[in-house]
Amino acid sequence: MSLNTLAGVLPTRPVPREQTQALLDLRSAAAGLIKPRDLYTLADRLEQQAQEQGERPFLIYREQRLSYREVDARANQMAHTFYANGLRAGDVCALIMENRPAFFCTWFGLVKLGVVVAFVNTQVSGKPLLHALQTTEAKALVVGEECLANMQATEGLPDVPCWLIHDPETPWSGPLPKGVDGHFDSRIENAPRTLFPRDIRAHIDAQTPTLLIFTSGTTGLPKAARYSHMRWLSSGDVMEVTLHATRDDVFYCCLPLYHGAAATSVTSTALRAGAAIVIRRKFSVREFWSDVASHRISIFQYIGEICRYLLNQPVREGERQHSLRCMLGAGLSPDSWQRWLERFGPIQVFEGWGATEANAAIINVDNYFGSCGRVPDWNKTNVRLVRYDIENDCHPRDENGFYQICEVGEAGEAMGFIVDHPEIGGGRFEGYTSAEATESKIRRNVFREGDAYWSSGDLLRQDADGYCYFVDRIGDTYRWKSENVSTAEVADALGDLAGLELINVYGVQVPGHEGRVGMAAVLMQPGCDFDPQALYHLTEARLPRYAAPVFVRVTRSADLTASFKLRKVDLQRQGYCPARCSDPLYIRDESARTYVPYSLRALERAGLAAFAVADHG
Known part of the structure; x- marks a missing residue:
C-alpha cells in the first residue's frame, strides 16, 4: 500500500538529489562542530549567549519576558x-x-x-x-x-x-x-x-551525559536515555542551519519539556541562534493561533496529532495571515500535511524520523508530502533499511548469515550503524541507564563480522527518489488474510472521517484464525456522533478490503504518551470482548455496507468467533 495512494495525496515533483544533499551536507558539517573531548558544555553556551545577547528576550511566559x-x-x-x-x-x-x-x-x-x-x-x-x-x-x-x-x-x-x-x-x-x-x-x-x-x-567534556530523558513508554515502563552535552549542542547546531534560524526568530514551546522534542530541538536551536522561546504550560488548541499572533511566533515543533487537532477547528477569518514560517516534528500524515498547507499557507515543513535515544535520524528538507526524510546518497548516512519478515518476526539472512538491505518499495527496519571512535560524536549510541536495556537495542554482526547497529523497531520504506516513509512500529503491523497491514497507514487513510478527533488502529487475535484482524478505537469530537456508514464508505474508497478494520470501538478518551503517541497494548488485550470493553462496539457488515452494533449474530455473519477471554488474559 503506497502512502500517497492511501491518503489520496498527489506528490509534488522531487527536487534534484544534489539539491537535497547540499543541505544535508551542511547539516553533517554542523553536527561535527562539537568534538567528544571538547571541554565545552551546555552551560558554556548559555553563558556565552548571555554575554552576546544581553537584554534580548530568551524566555517569554504570559506577561514575563526574561x-x-x-x-x-x-x-x-x-x-x-x-x-x-x-x-x-x-x-x-x-x-x-x-x-x-x-x-x-x-x-x-x-x-x-x-x-x-x-x-x-x-x-x-x-x-x-x-x-x-x-x-x-x-x-x-x-x-x-x-x-x-x-x-x-x-x-x-x-x-x-x-x-x-x-x-x-x-x-x-x-x-x-x-x-x-x-x-x-x-x-x-x-x-x-x-x-x-x-x-x-x-x-x-562534551561526551559526558548531561540529561536523562525517558522514552515515550508505549509498552511497559519508560527507559531513561542518556543525552550528552555534545549531542544536545549538536542538535542546535544542526537545526540552526536547517531552519536558517536567527536571533529574530521566536520559537513556540508547547510540548512538555520533560520529553525530548521540546527539551532538545526547540531549546538547543533557540539557544544556538540567540532566539526567543515562548513557553506554553500545556498545548492549547484554543490558544495556539492567538499565541502565534501576539508573540509573532515563527517556528514551532509539532507532533502530528496536534496538527490534526488544529485542523479539526472551524475555519476562521484571516487564518492564513500569521507569522509562522516553518515547523519541525514528526507524525504528520500526508493528508494532514496537504490540508495544513492548503489551509494555512506556504509554511516549510521539516518532517523527520528518529527517537530520543537514536544514533541516527533522517529529515525531509524538501517539503515533500508524506516523507519523513530523504537519503539521496546512502553512502553518506549511517541509516540502513533492513529486511524484516513480519509474519515470522525476524530478519531474513543471506547465504553468509548476514542481514539484507531492502529493495526500493520494500518495508524494512530502520537501523543506525554505531560509530565507535574517540574523535567522532555522530553515530554514537549513548544508550540507557540500564545496561540490559542498552544491549537489547543493539544488533551485532549485521552486515559484516564485528559491526553493530542500533535497532529502532520502526518499519520504513523508500521510493525510487530516495524519499523514506514511516510504515509502522514492529509489532503494530499485523498480518490478516495473508496480507501485511500497517496500522499507521490505515489510520492515515481514515483520519479525515467527519467529526473524528483521534483514531487508533491495531490488530487483535481471533479464535480459529491465523494472524490478527483489524480493529479501530475512534474518539469523536465533542458534539459529533460516530457515523458507521460514513466510515464504511471511507474504507471502501481508501483501503484494500483486507486492510479495512473489522471491529470499531467508540471510545470516550484516548490513552496518549507525553509525545502524543497512542498506546495500544491494553486495547489489544481487551479486543472485542464486551465483558472487557464498556465502549460501544461495532462489526463490519459487508452485506449491509456499514458497521453494525456488536452482536453474536453479526459476528457469525462476519465469519468470526467470539473473543476468548481466557486466551487473552
Missing part, C-alpha cells in the same frame, strides 16, 4: 544554592515541573555544576515515579509546587533531599508531603546572581 542575561543570572542563583546543598558534578538530580521559566532556570543551574538532570513526567505518580527515581539513581529531587500531588500519592519515595520550587499559579494547600523542603525558594532568592565558578565543571 532576557538571556536574566536567565543566566537566575541559573547562577540556582547553581550556588544547589552547590551549597551538597550537589556535585556527576550527581543525578531529578526534576519534575511543568513548562515555565523556573524549569529552564533550574535545569541550567544544575548544568552549571556539571550535574546530570533527569526529566520526570509530570503525569506520573506511584510505581512509575518510583521507577523514574530508582533507574536514574537520583541523589536529589526538585519538584514544582504544581506536581506536589504526585509526591503525596506515592509511597516509599527514596530518602533523598526534595526541594520545592513554588508556583504562584497552583499554590498548595495543607501540609507538605513528607520530606519536601518548602524553604528552598528563600535560599535561592538570597543566593548571589554572580557567575558560578566554571572550574567546578572545567573537567567535564
